[in-house]
Amino acid sequence: xxxxxxxxxxxxxGWRRALPRGFRDGxxxxxxxxxxxxxxxxxxxxxxxxxxxxxxxxxFGSWYALASGTLVRSVPLILIGVGICLAFRGGALNIGAxxxxxxxxxxxxxxxxxxxxxxxxxxVPALWLGGALAGALWAAVPAWLKLRFGVLEVxxxxxxxxxxxxxxxxxxQGPLQEAKHIYPQSDxxxxxxxxxxxxxxxxxxxxxxxxxxxxxxWYVLTRTLxxxxxxxxxxxPRAAEVSGRxxxxxxxxxxxxxxxxxxxxxxxxxxxxxxxxxxxxxxxGYGFTGIAVAxxxxxxxxxxxxxxxxxxxxxxxxxxxQREAAIPAVxxxxxxxxxxLVILLAEVAARRARRAASGAGLVTG
Amino acid sequence: xSAPDLDALTAFLAAAVRVxxxxxxxxxxxxxxxxxxxxxxxxxxxxxxxxxxxxxxxGAGGPxxxxxxxxxxxxxxxxxxxAVSVGAxxxxxxxxxxxxxxxxxxxxxxxxxxxxxxxxGLTIPTLAPLPLPGLSRIPVLGESLFAQxxxxxxxxxxxxxxxxxxxRTRTGLQLRATGEAAELAxxxxxxxxxxxxxxxxxxxxxxxxxxxxxxxxxxxTFAERMTAGRGYVAIAIVVLGRWHPVGxxxxxxxxxxxxxxxxxxxxxxxxxxYQVFLMxPYLLTLGALAGAVGRVRPxxxxxx
Numbered sequence: 282x283x284x285x286x287x288x289x290x291x292x293x294x295g296w297r298r299a300l301p302r303g304f305r306d307g308x309x310x311x312x313x314x315x316x317x318x319x320x321x322x323x324x325x326x327x328x329x330x331x332x333x334x335x336x337x338x339x340x341f342g343s344w345y346a347l348a349s350g351t352l353v354r355s356v357p358l359i360l361i362g363v364g365i366c367l368a369f370r371g372g373a374l375n376i377g378a379x380x381x382x383x384x385x386x387x388x389x390x391x392x393x394x395x396x397x398x399x400x401x402x403x404x405v406p407a408l409w410l411g412g413a414l415a416g417a418l419w420a421a422v423p424a425w426l427k428l429r430f431g432v433l434e435v436x437x438x439x440x441x442x443x444x445x446x447x448x449x450x451x452x453x454q455g456p457l458q459e460a461k462h463i464y465p466q467s468d469x470x471x472x473x474x475x476x477x478x479x480x481x482x483x484x485x486x487x488x489x490x491x492x493x494x495x496x497x498x499w500y501v502l503t504r505t506l507x508x509x510x511x512x513x514x515x516x517x518p519r520a521a522e523v524s525g526r527x528x529x530x531x532x533x534x535x536x537x538x539x540x541x542x543x544x545x546x547x548x549x550x551x552x553x554x555x556x557x558x559x560x561x562x563x564x565x566g567y568g569f570t571g572i573a574v575a576x577x578x579x580x581x582x583x584x585x586x587x588x589x590x591x592x593x594x595x596x597x598x599x600x601x602x603q604r605e606a607a608i609p610a611v612x613x614x615x616x617x618x619x620x621x622l623v624i625l626l627a628e629v630a631a632r633r634a635r636r637a638a639s640g641a642g643l644v645t646g
Numbered sequence: 647x648s649a650p651d652l653d654a655l656t657a658f659l660a661a662a663v664r665v666x667x668x669x670x671x672x673x674x675x676x677x678x679x680x681x682x683x684x685x686x687x688x689x690x691x692x693x694x695x696x697x698x699x700x701x702x703x704x705g706a707g708g709p710x711x712x713x714x715x716x717x718x719x720x721x722x723x724x725x726x727x728x729a730v731s732v733g734a735x736x737x738x739x740x741x742x743x744x745x746x747x748x749x750x751x752x753x754x755x756x757x758x759x760x761x762x763x764x765x766x767g768l769t770i771p772t773l774a775p776l777p778l779p780g781l782s783r784i785p786v787l788g789e790s791l792f793a794q795x796x797x798x799x800x801x802x803x804x805x806x807x808x809x810x811x812x813x814r815t816r817t818g819l820q821l822r823a824t825g826e827a828a829e830l831a832x833x834x835x836x837x838x839x840x841x842x843x844x845x846x847x848x849x850x851x852x853x854x855x856x857x858x859x860x861x862x863x864x865x866x867t868f869a870e871r872m873t874a875g876r877g878y879v880a881i882a883i884v885v886l887g888r889w890h891p892v893g894x895x896x897x898x899x900x901x902x903x904x905x906x907x908x909x910x911x912x913x914x915x916x917x918x919x920y921q922v923f924l925m926x927p928y929l930l931t932l933g934a935l936a937g938a939v940g941r942v943r944p945x946x947x948x949x950x
Contacts, residue, residue: 321752325759374739376687422932430936435687435739436885437935439878440928451921569747576740609758611870614751621744625736 302631303579307588310577310623314616321615322608332606339601340594349483350600353555355593357382357547357564359491361571362578362585363498364543370502370580371536372515372529377423377438378544379568380445384419385412385545387452389552390559393470394457404474408553409490409546416545417538419445424534434537442568450561457559466560476554485554491589494543498582511536544568565596566614573617576624592617652786658903658910659790663798664864666902668693668856670801672880673887673894674808675852680884681812682845683825683947687742688727689853690877691749695719696857698753701770701868702760704861709773713797713858720854721847723749728846732839738949746877754870761868773797773863797859801895804852808891821845825945853877875928882931889945897934904930 319329340351361378368375389412396404423437450465452458457467476485502508513521514532521527547567556563574592578584595617599610672689679686686692699719704712723745731741773795781792812818823831824838832838860876861868883901887894908923 321755325755327759376739376743426932426936432932432935433885436878436882437932439875440882440932443875444925444928447921447925450924451919454921455919566750569743572740572743573747609755611751611754614747614754616751618744618746618748618751621740621747622730622736625740625744626730626734629735 303581303584306579306624306627307577309627310620311591313623314619317619318612318616322612327608328606332602332608335602335605335608336595336598338598339605340598342601345482346597346601348479350597351590351594352484352488353593354596355590356485356487356491356554357551357567358571358574358592358596359585359589360494360547360550361544361567362574362589363494363582364540364547365571365575366498366502366578366580366582366585367511367536367543368540369575370515371511371533372518373424373427373533373537373540374435375420375423375438375537375540376435376572377420377441377568378540378571379564379566380438380442381416381419381541381544382548382551382564382568383445383449384541385416385548386552386559386563387449387457387548388412388415388545389549390452390457390467390470393474393552393557394468395471396474397471399471399473401473404471405476405486405553408470408474408549412549412552413542413546416548417542419545420537420541424537427537428530428534446561449559449563453560459558467558469557470552474553475557476550478554483555485550487550487554490546490550492586494546495582495586495589498585502582544571565610570596570617573621576621579624579628654910654913656786656789658906659786660793661906661909662899662902663790663794664902665905666898667794667798667801667863668860668876669880669883669901670895670898671797671804671859672853672856672877673883673898674801674804674891675849675856676880676884677887677889677891677894678808678811678821679845679849680948681825681889681945682821682842683828683945683950684728684732684842684846684849685738685742685881685949686724686727686846686849687739687878687881688723688745688749689742689849689880690873690875691727691742691746692720692723692850692853693857693860693873693877693880694746694753694871695723695749696854697861697872698757698857698868699854700858700861702756704770704772709771709862712770712862713773713855716858716861717851717854720850720852720857722850724847724850724853727850728843732842732846750871757868757870770861770867772861772866773859795859795863797855797863800855800859801898805891805895812891817841822945825947828947828950853880856880879928879931882935885944886931886934900934901927901931 319333322329322332339346341347361382365375365378389408392408392411419441422441423434426432426437427434453465453467459466459468476487478485502512510527510532513525514527514529518529522529551563552559570592574585574588577588595613599613602608603610672693676686676689696716696719700712700716703715727741727745730736731738775793775795777793781788812822820831820836821841824836824841828838857873860873865872879901883897884894886897904927907926908920911923912920
């Protein structure tokens with residue numbers, strides 16, 4: 282299903298072997314990313330040490346910063362990142378998590394503002410389910426276009442991001458606009474639909490959900506037949522089709538749908554646990570950061586728990602950097618981009634080394 | 647048709663061409679890149695970098711300096727992408743996404759550094775329309791096609807130039823062979839990697855100029871993330887135009903027309919939310935891709 286599966290991170294063969302190299306590559310990527318950021322900020326005339334100091338304090342400086350900043354920020358990243366693992370492992374390059382996140386956020390907001398008087402035990406699951414379904418539906422469009430017409434999912438998922446953003450813009454100025462019709466945002470969702478938070482912090486129940494999704498995602502991907510088929514379809518489509526009798530396009534499409542569902546769930550959790558209302562630019566690019574999170578985790582849902590927390594720290598720190606050192610928070614996108622590139626380069630280098638070691642000859646590209 | 651109708655049609659066509667210009671420039675460059683077997687998703691980043699560099703360059707040395715700095719910024723973004731994907735062999739889709747992310751971060755940071763939180767406003771010198779003598783006097787078509795700023799004419803010229811390069815030169819033949827069957831081309835003595843590098847860099851220059859035209863000839867200012875996915879749309883336009891310069895030009899004009907429809911409908915005062923018109927070009931592109939893709943074949947080695 283992908284336009285270029287061969288260079289994707291290889292499925293790790295068991296934790297004991299994959300972990301040390303994964304850690305080494307990840308640490309290298311993070312160091313290079315932060316180094317590039319520091320050099321760039323110095324070159325642009327900013328005070329780089331002050332910036333990195335603010336970044337650190339904003340991410341880990343206090344229990345409140347850790348719980349209410351870093352961990353809260355990591356929730357959507359983990360949910361989206363696990364979904365990206367499923368899509369990419371199955372060979373579907375889903376670049377549309379941003380749009381799927383918004384689809385989930387819209388559905389959750391609609392349910393949330395109508396949930397007044399519901400018991401919390403009904404409202405919260407309804408919000409989550411609605412968000413996940415909406416996200417899956419948003420991903421179903423590119424999946425269908427791919428299966429029926431052969432449209433590259435890379436392009437269709439990307440285009441639908443923009444459609445989703447315009448849809449949010451319409452919703453908050455139209456059907457879902459707050460009652461006074463002044464501000465471009467929705468009403469706050471009913472109290473019953475809001476997620477409970479840990480005392481003294483903003484760390485909400487969605488964090489537990491994200492941990493559970495990481496664990497279940499890892500189990501499904503590595504310990505079930507469905508997961509095996511998905512990995513086989515992505516790793517060697519032709520071999521899976523011929524020798525495994527796996528319906529590769531359908532399996533890959535299923536990975537894409539689940540990826541959309543998790544991104545939609547992330548949107549619902551953000552509405553239910555953080556913003557309580559829908560507005561434009563609700564996501565600071567979670568859908569794209571989620572790709573970096575998944576790649577840094579080498580497409581392993583369990584490792585996404587760690588990389589999601591790391592990127593949560595980066596983004597929470599970026600907020601502090603903007604407040605304390607007057608450096609635009611978007612600067613962390615440079616770090617994220619560099620991390621993706623370094624991880625991919627390390628993968629290619631490792632593959633070359635393996636090939637050289639095994640003496641395999643015929644290699645394309 | 648009465649005269650007001652003709653005026654409205656002329657205005658609509660002129661708007662369509664104006665909107666299509668950055669897309670046309672970016673898509674023609676990407677056509678050359680993709681015929682060589684490289685799909686460059688960092689085109690979005692190249693356009694964005696080109697847009698900011700054009701604003702800075704034009705502010706310092708006039709609009710033509712802006713076009714030059716825009717082209718250089720696009721070249722720089724494409725060079726990073728090419729080094730990682732063509733040079734080191736990293737997955738093109740992911741490398742392109744990463745470079746675009748970096749461009750969003752860099753442009754956002756530099757923009758704030760250069761202009762503070764107020765933005766450049768309308769202080770950037772822009773490229774005024776340059777009506778071509780004679781041609782621009784032709785009713786409707788001439789008035790809309792040939793009374794445009796210079797980047798539009800660059801786009802018009804790029805179409806036959808790309809066609810000539812791809813189909814009438816030895817380099818073009820080798821490039822297409824590289825895109826269809828890299829291994830065979832290499833065996834036949836073609837410098838596959840060199841050609842792909844060159845095609846990617848050329849695409850980046852066009853992306854940068856496209857971003858410059860967005861700032862200098864269409865919007866008149868820079869805003870964060872102002873390209874709003876136009877680079878990705880340009881890639882969809884390449885598919886829609888079946889990887890052929892003429893088809894790509896028509897697809898870009900179609901997209902421009904779909905976008906310009908919103909001005910027409912808004913003028914009519916229809917009770918439809920304006921966001922629907924903003925979505926329309928993206929939805930039409932999806933629909934057109936679904937209709938077109940089944941009958942066309944991308945370069946066989948695209949993305950590998």
